[in-house]
Amino acid sequence: MAKELKNFTKRSDNYSQWYNELVVKADLAEQSAVRGCMVIKPYGYAIWEKMQQTLDRMFKETGVQNAYFPLLIPKSFLCREAEHVEGFAKECAVVTHYRLKNDPDGNGVIVDPAARLEEELIVRPTSETIIWGTYKNWITSYRDLPLLVNQWANVMRWEMRTRMFLRTSEFLWQEGHCAHATAEESEARTIQMINLYGDFAEKYMAMPVIKGTKSANERFAGALNTYTIEAMMQDGKALQSGTSHNLGQNFAKAFDVTFMNKDNKPEYVWANSWGVSTRLMGALIMTHSDDNGLVLPPKLAPIQVVIVPIYKNEEGLKAISEKVMPIVEELKALGISVKYDDADNKRPGFKFADYEVKGVPIRLAIGQRDLEEGTVELMRRDTLEKETLPIEGIAGVVKSLLDEIQENLFNKALKMRQERTIEVDAYDEFKKKIEEGYFILAHWDGTTETEEKIKEDTKATIRCIPFEGDLTPGTDMVTGKPSARRVLFAKAY
């Protein structure tokens, strides 16, 4: 069993298969009986809960409150904003009936044709429409603004090709929907939230990101501007990890949401929306994990330290437990999440393999000889290095090592991205390097036509126009037309 757990496809052999196996073997998620929908298993969900709690706290610190809006959206709502319906109405789950009845032929139940809805309802693919339909009643004066609301919810987009966490028909996310009195304030909030996502990604997920603006082609349907955080996965592909959209007055106009401004004149409200989803789980996995399984940054690990006793008989276990329990208490007092795994129906070797696959940052093992010598064996998951250390003061060692692992994971990921990010000026070179899995900074003439040609030729897309970086003008590598600056190209998930 221990062997089976560790018997992974290697990343270098088949990255995609490695990912799929890891998700299942680390007990994160599995395919459900419903096409394209996954079951998030307890261990995977515990990681997602840590993300949620952190993000929720960060949102609230900026004044955001949570609320909840209906799952089902009337079809007519989707149609109100012209671009939005184009982007979202096409692949969605449609509720047409509200009752089943016994099959007259005796074969279970069938849809009751008499219970057809007058207007079909759509399982929300995103909630701008229902929320702006609601805001109409909430906003009358500038005094009601800003309205800073978030919801944690499930959404559905009927995807043809799905992969667990990365692209599933149903996924969990948060969607923030803010309403402001001025364009400036709304833009500032849009930027604030993409920066917040960037901080979360870098400080908690230990995942370096490039922040920037999406090209018109990759914008959210109905937005004036979409900002994104883009991360590099270990295969060199980009993963869009969070977006924040400046919606201008589009949804206020579509749903007729006006307010009386300070000069007592009616004005349309300014909007933004922003979200991250369980896709972040995929990003987390693909940023740090290795051929032995999951690697978790300590700040998001449900179990930060596991302690495994190695004993021959009950008496031996008892002696070890007596030594270990005060350490467990000490670790807890330091705010560290610790598990003492003294289960006697699994061998230490199995436990070692299991916690390795599950990415527990630090493993302590303690046996009879350690007891005698006052030592403990420590393994850190990020480097797989083992050390024998004095048991005295081990809690303090663990605490600072967790910080070190967190930092090491970030630095490692950053180093990889830096090594695999290059400037390219010739299209042939571009094609070659994209195939090899690079982030490429290249000149672009600013047109959707060129962008689409590049996508067709190479599958690479413009991930973003980075907020930071070289602003020197140049020449588009495909058309030779003038380019204002380099933008970021990559193949993406």
Place this chain on the structure above:
Amino acid sequence: MAKELKNFTKRSDNYSQWYNELVVKADLAEQSAVRGCMVIKPYGYAIWEKMQQTLDRMFKETGVQNAYFPLLIPKSFLCREAEHVEGFAKECAVVTHYRLKNDPDGNGVIVDPAARLEEELIVRPTSETIIWGTYKNWITSYRDLPLLVNQWANVMRWEMRTRMFLRTSEFLWQEGHCAHATAEESEARTIQMINLYGDFAEKYMAMPVIKGTKSANERFAGALNTYTIEAMMQDGKALQSGTSHNLGQNFAKAFDVTFMNKDNKPEYVWANSWGVSTRLMGALIMTHSDDNGLVLPPKLAPIQVVIVPIYKNEEGLKAISEKVMPIVEELKALGISVKYDDADNKRPGFKFADYEVKGVPIRLAIGQRDLEEGTVELMRRDTLEKETLPIEGIAGVVKSLLDEIQENLFNKALKMRQERTIEVDAYDEFKKKIEEGYFILAHWDGTTETEEKIKEDTKATIRCIPFEGDLTPGTDMVTGKPSARRVLFAKAY
């Protein structure tokens, strides 16, 4: 506006209308554009979050882990357990298509007839079927048991008559689904969870409950036994506030979930499920609130203390703020949630009314004269009593008063229930007292026929066979047949 906020229908005039108005005026929720679905507004959601956090902690302390299962359930899954499908398949939202397309007539979008699902999907009304369909893959040996899993989710039941929080087509809830190796263990967990709900209701919601067993007629579809907590609302009606179901081996048999027991023999797994929902919000409102609006028990109040400054000019506000800020810090240090409302676009009178309607347990008001005299005015929401107190030491006073309010609310609710719970032996008396809004302990012959006759005659149902209480046998008040013991009757929400 202050007047308008307080201009409620009185409970004694129209209890139902009072409730509906309160939900809206206290900013808890509102009807959405989707029939039977509500929007939970930020203030209402903040109360629900407090409930969630507390329950989630209590669950986890008993070893429960969270997970997430799909929103949509294949129609065939619902049909697997015969009783279950009878109970749940009838009023549910049915997804039949997965795509919309542009209307050839140019009228927005229509359902694409080509995108019909082979098998219809049901928006989950509860998740036993999809979860037991999943557990089949998770359980092989007694070593995999018990499996203690909970999910926080939205569910849908297509209700014809809806009321916010009490009965909505979509609602939020948690559903726990445990799998055990023995019938005894599963029964013990079923009881453990109804006791946990009882503790939560009484200690956090300050809502006394009667715990007991449901009659066969009121059982969960597919359960051997359903346990319930029943609370009395201020109109004397009962509100079922949480249930825990012993499912025996019904779902294991329906989904063929077996395990190898310690004797290495295959056996069907034993199941239970348990849940509470946003209905608890309705219970909370109707237990404590009064003709002035919401009354919240301190332990679930998003704002426990509000401080309102009363000032004439900016200088006056500054002087007050200087005095108040250290108190705010002191209160926070005591773990008390405090809001200092120095917003200058609302008058103190409006703020007073608003926080009263919103049920903030304690209000402190401080004006120029208070500053001079070193005093503060304190109002407690439960009794509406005002007192002028020394500002020195006010944080300590607030802390113990919050405990006192919590206790007072519970005692008040308990007293009302005790006064309105009676034993009745004659059916005529029963009919009269039920109409007046009493909980009635009466003898019952144990048959569904009698239960249904009583329901038809009086609208009263058996709320439960209480765990505690008089076990003396007697005679059924309707049929004259022997009765094992008194059971609890009431009209119910």
